Amino acid sequence: MAELGHEVLGVDVDKNKLARLEAGEVPFYEPGLEEVLKRNLAAGRLSFTTSYRQAAEFADVHFIGVGTPQKKGEFAADLRYVDSVVESLAPLLTRPTVVFGKSTVPVGTAQRLAHRMRELAPAGQAVDLAWNPEFLREGYAVQDTLQPDRLVVGIDHQCPGRAEEAAREVYAQLIEDGAPFLVTDLATSELVKTSANAFLATKISFINAMAEVCEAAGADVTVLADAIGHDARIGRRFLNAGIGFGGGCLPKDIRAFMARAGELGADQALTFLREVDNINMRRRTRMVEVVRSAVGGSLLGTRIAILGAAFKPDSDDVRDSPALNIAGQVQLQGASVTVYDPQAIETSRQLFPTLEYATSTIEASQGADAVVVLTEWDEFRKLHPSDLNDFVRNRRIIDGRNCLSPNTWASAGWEYRGLGRPPIRANTEHLRPESQTGVSSVTG
Ligand code: UDX
Numbered sequence: 369m370a371e372l373g374h375e376v377l378g379v380d381v382d383k384n385k386l387a388r389l390e391a392g393e394v395p396f397y398e399p400g401l402e403e404v405l406k407r408n409l410a411a412g413r414l415s416f417t418t419s420y421r422q423a424a425e426f427a428d429v430h431f432i433g434v435g436t437p438q439k440k441g442e443f444a445a446d447l448r449y450v451d452s453v454v455e456s457l458a459p460l461l462t463r464p465t466v467v468f469g470k471s472t473v474p475v476g477t478a479q480r481l482a483h484r485m486r487e488l489a490p491a492g493q494a495v496d497l498a499w500n501p502e503f504l505r506e507g508y509a510v511q512d513t514l515q516p517d518r519l520v521v522g523i524d525h526q527c528p529g530r531a532e533e534a535a536r537e538v539y540a541q542l543i544e545d546g547a548p549f550l551v552t553d554l555a556t557s558e559l560v561k562t563s564a565n566a567f568l569a570t571k572i573s574f575i576n577a578m579a580e581v582c583e584a585a586g587a588d589v590t591v592l593a594d595a596i597g598h599d600a601r602i603g604r605r606f607l608n609a610g611i612g613f614g615g616g617c618l619p620k621d622i623r624a625f626m627a628r629a630g631e632l633g634a635d636q637a638l639t640f641l642r643e644v645d646n647i648n649m650r651r652r653t654r655m656v657e658v659v660r661s662a663v664g665g666s667l668l669g670t671r672i673a674i675l676g677a678a679f680k681p682d683s684d685d686v687r688d689s690p691a692l693n694i695a696g697q698v699q700l701q702g703a704s705v706t707v708y709d710p711q712a713i714e715t716s717r718q719l720f721p722t723l724e725y726a727t728s729t730i731e732a733s734q735g736a737d738a739v740v741v742l743t744e745w746d747e748f749r750k751l752h753p754s755d756l757n758d759f760v761r762n763r764r765i766i767d768g769r770n771c772l773s774p775n776t777w778a779s780a781g782w783e784y785r786g787l788g789r790p791p792i793r794a795n796t797e798h799l800r801p802e803s804q805t806g807v808s809s810v811t812g
Contacts, residue, residue: 369431369538370404370408370411370413370414371404371407371408371513371514372514372538372539372541372542373413373541374413374538375413376408376413376414376415377415377416377417377422377423377426377427378414378415378416378417379416379417379418379419379420379423380416380418381418383418386416386417386418389405389416390409390415390416392405392406392409396684396685397682397683397684397711397712398506398507398509398510398683399507399508399510399682400509400510400511401509401510404510420456420457420460421460423457423460424457424460424461424462424465425460427465428464428465428466428534429465429466429467429468429534429538430457430465430466430467430468431467431468431469431470431500432450432453432454432467432468432469432470432471433470433471433502434449434450434452434453434471435449435471435616436449436450436471436472436473436620436624437616437620438619438620438623438624442627443623443624443626443627444474444623444624444627444628445472445473445474445620445624445627445628447473447474447477449471450469450471450473450477450481451481454467454481454484454485454488455484455488458484458485458487458488458489458495459488459489459490461485461489461490461491461495462489462490462491463491463494464491464494464495464530465489465491465494465495465496466495466496466497466498466529466530466531466534466535467485467495467496467497467498468497468498468499468500468521468531468534468535469481469497469498469499469500470500470501470502471502472501472502472561472562472565472617472621472624473499473558474558474562474624474625474627474628474631475555475558475559475562475628475632476555476558476628476632477558478497478498478499478522478524478554478555478557478558479524479554479555481497482496482497482524482527482554485497493527493529494529496524496527496528496529496530496531496534497524497531498521498522498523498524498531498532498534498535498554498557499521499522499554499557499558500519500520500521500522500535500557501520501522501557501558501560501561502561503516503517503518503561503564504516506615506680506682506683506685507680507681507682507683508682514542515542515545515547516542516547517547517548518547518548518549518550519535519539519542519543519547519548519549519550520550520552520557520560520561521535521549521550521551521552521557522551522552522553522554522555522556522557522558523551523552523553523554524553524554525553525554532551535549536549561621562621562624562625562628563625565617565618565621565622565625566621566622566625566638566641566644568606568613568618569613569618569619569621569622569641569644569645569648570640570641570644571606571607572606572607572608572612572613572618572648573612573613573643573644573645573647573648574607575589575593575606575607575608575609576609576610576612576647576648576650576651576788577647578592578593578609578788579609579610579651579787579788580647580650580654580788582788582789583654583787583788586790587789587790588788588789588790589609589770589787589788589789590609590770590786590788590789593607593608593609608769608770609770609787609788610651610744610768610769610770610771610787611651611652611655611690611691611694611742611768611769611787612647612648612649612651612652612690613648613679613690614679614680614687614688614689614690614691614693615679615680615683615685615687615688615689616679616685616687616688619645619648619688620688622641622644622645623645625638625641626638626639626641626642651690651787652690652693652694652697653697654787655690655694655740655742655766655768655787656694656697656698656701658766658785658787659672659694659698659703659738659740659766660698660701662738662764662766662783662785662791663703663737663738663762663764666702667698667701667702667703668701668702668703669702669703669704670702670703670704670737670738671703671704671706671735671736671737671761672698672703672704672705672706672736672737672738672740673706673708673726673729673732673733673734673736673738673739673740673760674691674694674695674698674705674706674707674708674732674740674742675708675709675729675732675739675740675741675742675743675745675748675751676691676708676709676741676742676743676744676745676748676768676769677689677691677692677695677707677708677709677712677713677715677716677742677743678691678709678711678712678715678743678745679691679743680743680744681743681744681745681746682711682745683711683712684709684711684712684714684715685712685715686712686715686716686719686720689712689716689743690742690768691709691742691743691768692707692716692719692720692723694740694742694768695707695720695723695742696720696723698740699722699723704724705723705724706723706724706725706726706731706732706734706736707723707724707725707726707732708725708726708727708728708729708731708732709743709745710745710747712743713725713727729747729748729751729755729756730755730756730759733756733759733760734759734760735759735760735761736759736760736761736762737760737761737762737764738762738764738765738766739756739760739764739765739766740765740766740768741765741766741767741768741769741771741772742768742769743769744769744771748771748772749771749772751772752776752780753765753776753777753780753781753782754780757780757781763780763781763782763783763794764782764783764785765777765782765783765784765785766784766785766786767784767785767786767787768787770786770787770788770789772784772786774786774789774792775792777792778792778793778794778795779795781794781795781796782794
């Protein structure tokens with residue numbers, strides 16, 4: 369918002385986080401965000417507070433962007449943080465104000481909050497609540513915010529008020545730049561977000577289901593994805609088979625969607641999402657089986673290097689990360705596991721203190737019986753067998769994201785395994801005349 373030229377006050381209950389932001393430090397890893405933060409702090413357009421009173425006095429437009437995690441032991445979303453913002457802010461709104469919800473919420477929440485907001489606010493009917501779902505991806509947050517592929521604003525059609533006008537003003541620059549601007553009712557806007565994430569999750573689980581069939585049939589899912597992806601109706605994006613989706617959004621959003629559909633009596637419509645979730649979780653188990661079989665059938669006493677802990681590259685987020693989950697399972701089966709990630713070591717250590725962590729790929733790979741790539745960071749994609757040849761005990765590479773070239777590794781004398789593609793035995797023939805060293809340690 370500050371980058372778009374607005375005067376912005378950020379509110380949070382966490383004083384430490386605010387202190388770091390005020391010092392120009394982003395409390396998580398997100399490429400490009402620190403520059404935006406520093407630029408706007410320096411321009412005096414951005415400041416922070418813990419005071420709702422100050423926020424209510426300061427702003428004409430408020431955005432609610434708090435988390436809606438999965439409830440413990442249930443599929444449903446936990447709305448306590450969103451509710452708490454409304455309960456704290458509304459009683460302080462004494463003049464006409466527009467409040468936009470950005471958090472991902474179960475359909476029906478916005479209407480409930482709109483009533484509550486007006487009930488609590490001294491300004492009453494002069495307070496408008498609208499929903500403006502957020503579609504940004506971690507790792508591309510700045511780009512997705514400043515060049516969004518669409519803007520969606522859900523308006524309370526019973527009391528339209530000033531919300532659409534306010535959204536057009538706030539986003540004027542983006543609309544002028546050509547971002548499609550869609551105005552809907554409240555329920556549709558909430559559903560746009562959940563159904564978009566459900567579709568993406570389904571697309572990933574579809575290709576992972578194909579990976580299972582490819583494994584059974586000896587076919588290659590990466591080639592299959594390229595081939596079907598050329599059909600413009602299907603498209604190649606989000607067809608990368610591997611260890612599946614994780615993170616703070618897709619897994620909990622499809623579960624909350626199923627729970628909400630059940631409450632609405634539409635549970636049958638979303639039973640397929642349970643299968644989407646099942647396929648996704650099976651990939652983690654499958655990956656552990658692939659690692660176990662690669663090292664000869666038992667993980668006991670083996671050394672496994674895990675490259676990648678974040679749920680995806682360019683993020684330090686390890687919430688529901690398939691990579692960390694697999695690292696934990698491999699360790700539980702008796703392997704000595706060392707994890708390296710370019711950004712997510714600290715966040716991983718907090719969540720999984722019992723794993724060993726290394727500060728580089730080479731350190732993690734020392735004496736390894738298998739090197740397992742679980743997050744497709746650029747630095748892992750660019751790895752060359754010669755970077756690791758002298759450090760591992762056995763030349764085996766297992767590619768949980770199908771992000772490496774099987775031929776490069778096989779022709780350097782490594783056994784390569786991906787997910788949903790046939791294993792490739794080390795090709796050592798051409799290595800023999802030049803070099804005898806290292807080849808004898810390769811097992812097929
Ligand atoms: C997602 C949505 O993309 C975004 O629009 C929404 O606002 C928030 O949720 P994000 O959680 O940042 O964004 O991650 P995303 O890029 O969607 O990836 C989610 C997971 O799917 C990751 O674990 C990723 O590794 C996995 N994935 C993605 C695949 O396994 N295969 C793919 O082809 C694509």
